[in-house]
Amino acid sequence: MSNPDELLVALSTMVERDQSNQMSLTVVVAGAVITGRLAPESLWRERVSEVLKDSDRLGPFSDVFTTDRTEPRPDPGGTPTHLHFHLARILQGTTGIPETGGMYRVAIEDVSAWTVGDFSYSDQ
Secondary structure (H helix, E strand, O other): OOOOOHHHHHHHHHHHHHOOOOOEEEEEEOOEEEEEEEOOHHHHHHHHHHHHHOOOOOHHHHHHHOOOOOOOOOOOOOOOOEEEEEEEEEEEOOEEEEEEEEEEEEEHHHEEEEEEOOOOOOOO
């Protein structure tokens, strides 16, 4: 979307303001269906940093995700530009990838469709 959906921006703003990670959401981005729960950006960055830090090969990249990042946001505390998913899966046929859920960052302007709630899937 060249003009991000105002309702989606409002949901993301509320997640950021309330520091909630309970909002389930499903979005379509470039034909991919991503389903999971939204997280505030700061908590999402912290969790990604922790996962990277635990890796021998990827540990040095963990600093990029810390809250003391080198590039300041254009408008700190302003309107969110991205959705930060945790426990998220990309739905592919009847399965979700990865099975355990992942951490995804999606530009709000790239969302072509969305719905509240997450989709279940079955491996049967």
